[in-house]
Amino acid sequence: MRNLKDIDEGVIFPKGHKIADNHFIGTAWVEALVPMDRTFNCQVANVTFEPGARNNWHKHPSGQILLVTGGIGYYQEEGKPARMIQEGDVIKIHPYVKHWHGASPNCWLVHIAVITNPQKGDAVWLEPVEDEEYNNLK
Amino acid sequence: MRNLKDIDEGVIFPKGHKIADNHFIGTAWVEALVPMDRTFNCQVANVTFEPGARNNWHKHPSGQILLVTGGIGYYQEEGKPARMIQEGDVIKIHPYVKHWHGASPNCWLVHIAVITNPQKGDAVWLEPVEDEEYNNLK
Numbered sequence: 001m002r003n004l005k006d007i008d009e010g011v012i013f014p015k016g017h018k019i020a021d022n023h024f025i026g027t028a029w030v031e032a033l034v035p036m037d038r039t040f041n042c043q044v045a046n047v048t049f050e051p052g053a054r055n056n057w058h059k060h061p062s063g064q065i066l067l068v069t070g071g072i073g074y075y076q077e078e079g080k081p082a083r084m085i086q087e088g089d090v091i092k093i094h095p096y097v098k099h100w101h102g103a104s105p106n107c108w109l110v111h112i113a114v115i116t117n118p119q120k121g122d123a124v125w126l127e128p129v130e131d132e133e134y135n136n137l138k
Numbered sequence: 139m140r141n142l143k144d145i146d147e148g149v150i151f152p153k154g155h156k157i158a159d160n161h162f163i164g165t166a167w168v169e170a171l172v173p174m175d176r177t178f179n180c181q182v183a184n185v186t187f188e189p190g191a192r193n194n195w196h197k198h199p200s201g202q203i204l205l206v207t208g209g210i211g212y213y214q215e216e217g218k219p220a221r222m223i224q225e226g227d228v229i230k231i232h233p234y235v236k237h238w239h240g241a242s243p244n245c246w247l248v249h250i251a252v253i254t255n256p257q258k259g260d261a262v263w264l265e266p267v268e269d270e271e272y273n274n275l276k
Binding site: 012013014033034039040041042044063065067069070087088090092094095112114116117 | 172225
């Protein structure tokens with residue numbers, strides 16, 4: 001595995017700009033690799049989470065694929081335990097499955113996110129993953 | 139950039155199995171990360187080329203996105219000069235554009251390939267990139 005100390009400088013693809021919305025706890029960055037496009041019908045972004053950062057629970061009408069390129073984090077679907085994810089993991093998120101993802105408390109996480117069928121609509125953002133829940137993950 | 143000597147052991151995602159068809163010169167490996175699927179409508183594979191390996195000229199009815207995760211290689215579209223590609227490059231290949239990709243003569247190449255709209259049909263394979271053409275690339 002890549003030296004974890006280096007992850008905050010980016011893993012392969014650019015780190016991009018800080019995400020400035022209220023759907024995250026902690027700081028995360030995003031770089032659009034392939035913008036929304038009617039030809040490819042497929043949106044690709046590189047997302048980097050600092051330790052402790054995670055997005056709120058949300059759903060994609062479209063489905064999403066995560067390709068983890070570095071670090072250690074969590075992925076959780078509603079009604080299931082959180083699973084630890086790391087470099088080399090591939091996560092397929094079916095349309096309308098409520099979920100969240102983010103870094104672990106002590107390590108960065110970097111993943112490519114592929115939004116498939118983006119014409120089906122934007123993510124639906126829900127409640128945050130509160131500290132009490134996040135800090136008790138195993 | 140990652141130590142190039144390490145690339146033959148894979149970059150992040152599994153190297154998979156040797157490609158056993160006649161659409162390549164030299165040896166390449168493929169691992170299906172997301173198989174063809176009607177839900178996601180998006181096929182993802184990890185492709186690794188040994189130095190000198192390249193695919194034949196071909197076209198995708200569907201369009202393809204390449205996300206280069208390691209090494210140094212070439213991408214060329216018909217009627218244009220070959221361009222050198224490396225870690226961090228993102229290549230958008232429009233439907234029916236005749237092209238090829240592969241490693242450089244002295245270095246491995248690893249990329250993720252995203253086939254968008256795969257329901258539009260399989261790749262159309264054409265003539266090889268002969269040694270005379272490949273060895274004169276700059």
